[in-house]
Each structure stands twice: as C-alpha cells, then as structure tokens.
Amino acid sequence: MEEPGVIVAEGLKKYFSLKRGFFETLVSKKDLFVKAVDDISFFVKKGEVLGLVGESGSGKTTTGRLLLRLADPTAGKILYRGKDISHLSARELKPLRREMQIIFQDPFESLDPRMLIKEIVAEPLRIQRVAKNEQELTERVKQILREVELVPPEEFMLRFPHELSGGQRQRVAVARAFVLDPQFVVADEPVSMLDVSIRAEILNLMLTLVQRRGASFLYITHDLALARHMCDRIAVMYLGKIVELGETGLIINQPLHPYTKALIAAVPVPDPTHRRIGDVISGEIPSPVNPPPGCTFHTRCPFAHSRCVNEVPPLIEVEKDHWVSCHLVDRPLTS
Numbered sequence: 080m081e082e083p084g085v086i087v088a089e090g091l092k093k094y095f096s097l098k099r100g101f102f103e104t105l106v107s108k109k110d111l112f113v114k115a116v117d118d119i120s121f122f123v124k125k126g127e128v129l130g131l132v133g134e135s136g137s138g139k140t141t142t143g144r145l146l147l148r149l150a151d152p153t154a155g156k157i158l159y160r161g162k163d164i165s166h167l168s169a170r171e172l173k174p175l176r177r178e179m180q181i182i183f184q185d186p187f188e189s190l191d192p193r194m195l196i197k198e199i200v201a202e203p204l205r206i207q208r209v210a211k212n213e214q215e216l217t218e219r220v221k222q223i224l225r226e227v228e229l230v231p232p233e234e235f236m237l238r239f240p241h242e243l244s245g246g247q248r249q250r251v252a253v254a255r256a257f258v259l260d261p262q263f264v265v266a267d268e269p270v271s272m273l274d275v276s277i278r279a280e281i282l283n284l285m286l287t288l289v290q291r292r293g294a295s296f297l298y299i300t301h302d303l304a305l306a307r308h309m310c311d312r313i314a315v316m317y318l319g320k321i322v323e324l325g326e327t328g329l330i331i332n333q334p335l336h337p338y339t340k341a342l343i344a345a346v347p348v349p350d351p352t353h354r355r356i357g358d359v360i361s362g363e364i365p366s367p368v369n370p371p372p373g374c375t376f377h378t379r380c381p382f383a384h385s386r387c388v389n390e391v392p393p394l395i396e397v398e399k400d401h402w403v404s405c406h407l408v409d410r411p412l413t414s
C-alpha cells in the first residue's frame with residue numbers, strides 16, 4: 080500500500096501475553112496471547128481525516144495508542160514523516176509528543192480535578208518549554224480557549240473541571256490537545272460519553288481545528304454514522320485486522336465486505352424498528368485470545384464457505400483506493 084502518509088503503519092502487531100493460573104500451566108505449556116492488533120498496514124495522509132471503525136474489541140484503541148507510541152508494538156513499523164519511530168525511547172519521543180496528540184473518550188477522567196483549567200491547558204506548553212515566559216504562556220492558553228469557544232477565556236481559566244459541563248470539559252481536552260499545534264491527532268471515541276445534542280458541535284470543532292492546522296486526524300469510533308460525516312476515508316477493523324478500507328463514499332455506498340455491510344445495515348435511522356448489529360449478524364465478536372482460523376469473521380458471516388475456514392483472505396485493492404479482505408471479492412485490481 081504505497082503512499083507517503085504523515086503516519087504509516089506497516090505490518091503492525093500488538094500481542095498482550097496472558098498470565099495463566101497454576102492448573103492451566105499444567106495442562107499446556109503454550110503461552111497465550113491476546114492478538115489486539117494483528118498485522119495491519121495503512122497510512123494517514125497530510126490533512127486527512129481517517130476513521131477507524133469497528134465494534135468494541137476490534138483493536139481500534141490499541142491501534143491509536145501504537146501510532147502515538149503510547150504502547151510498544153510487538154512487530155511491524157510505525158513511520159512518522161518517513162522516520163521509523165517504532166523503537167524510539169521515551170527521551171527520543173519527547174520532541175515528537177509536541178506534534179502528536181490524543182483526545183480521550185471520557186472528559187470526566189482525562190482532566191485532573193485538582194488543577195485549574197489554565198494549568199491543564201498550559202501543561203503541554205510547560206513540558207515542551209514552548210513559551211518564552213509566563214505572559215506568552217497565558218496568551219497561548221487564552222488563544223486556544225477562544226478557539227474552542229470557552230469565552231471569555233479569563234473566566235474559564237480560573238475554573239476547575241467540576242465547575243464545567245461535560246461538553247465544556249471535552250472542549251478543555253480538545254484545547255489541551257491542540258495548544259501545541261500538533262500535526263497528527265488521534266481522537267478515541269471523543270464524544271461517546273457526551274449528550275447526543277452536543278456531539279456534532281464538538282466533532283465540528285475538532286474538524287475546524289484540524290483543518291486550520293492542516294493536521295492529520297485519526298478518528299476512532301464504533302459509530303459509522305458519525306464517521307460518515309467526519310472522515311475522508313474509513314478503515315473497518317474486525318478482531319485486530321483491517322477488513323475494508325477506502326474513501327468514505329465507497330465504504331458507505333458500495334461496501335464489499337460482509338462485516339461492513341452489516342455495520343451499515345445496523346446504523347440507527349429515525350425508525351423505531353431499526354436493526355442493531357446483533358440483529359444483522361449473529362453472535363458476538365470472538366475472543367482475540369483464540370481467534371477463529373482463516374477469515375476471523377467466518378463464525379458470523381452468512382456467506383462463509385470452506386475456504387474461509389482454512390485460508391486468511393489478504394487485504395487486496397479491488398478497485399482504485401478500495402481495499403477488501405474477503406474471499407468473495409479477492410480479484411486484485413488490474414491496470
């Protein structure tokens with residue numbers, strides 16, 4: 080998958096080893112691993128919003144953490160602006176932290192309740208020693224608070240997180256992430272804890288900040304309906320693997336993988352009889368400790384056949400910029 084993305088994952092894997100009880104070690108000597116991310120390759124272009132979509136347990140969050148090197152990969156490479164950052168030490172990563180930021184799901188937990196908003200937002204500036212003096216630091220905090228529409232900033236700077244609403248707290252988290260003008264931002268389910276009525280506002284705010292900076296954005300969500308409105312391209316993950324990847328219009332209007340089709344069929348519409356993912360495909364996502372052989376989706380796929388049980392379908396470009404991992408559509412693009 081050739082493309083000089085701002086951030087590139089090449090054959091990325093993250094396996095967590097499982098502690099076993101005494102009796103389990105007697106029964107088997109084999110080590111057990113959770114295959115959270117299992118050999119994925121993709122990139123995020125400059126200024127692009129890429130959606131990483133899938134059910135809980137699909138490996139989306141671990142992928143985001145790997146790209147930011149908040150977790151160490153088991154195998155594979157992470158390239159940031161062409162440089163391999165897969166094995167950099169914490170010290171070597173420090174200057175990059177300025178350019179790569181994350182916004183977490185829970186605005187109630189991601190902010191230190193004992194700190195004033197001013198200090199929360201100023202902390203990255205202090206760590207990176209960006210401001211020349213206290214006055215410049217205060218000015219930068221005010222400026223970003225204005226950008227996230229917490230006005231007047233002088234008033235919000237002197238409040239504690241518990242004095243703010245959920246939406247305002249997430250605006251603070253967004254301000255903190257953008258105060259250093261990052262070039263790559265990961266947002267992990269950034270609005271799922273918020274009231275439905277303010278989700279669009281916060282997402283639009285993040286998009287505006289990303290666009291102003293020409294930054295690249297990885298938007299992690301289980302909600303395909305939100306991804307559709309936010310993203311230039313969408314990657315669908317299932318059990319640690321990318322099963323479909325392409326431009327948002329292609330993924331939404333011409334999905335090819337049965338799992339993507341099920342996700343789309345389960346998107347809520349203003350209809351009380353709408354179907355959930357469990358109504359569209361049977362069963363739960365299997366355990367990543369012992370994933371099914373062959374195509375990991377075969378235990379739930381209505382089109383599964385013998386080949387699916389025995390052979391892992393490769394991720395293939397079936398039309399320009401549209402990649403799918405399924406034996407039903409495994410004819411590569413011929414040009």
Ligand code: SF4
Nearest residue numbers: 374377380387405406
């Ligand atoms: Fe279904 Fe087989 Fe395609 Fe997997 S490879 S999605 S089991 S048809």
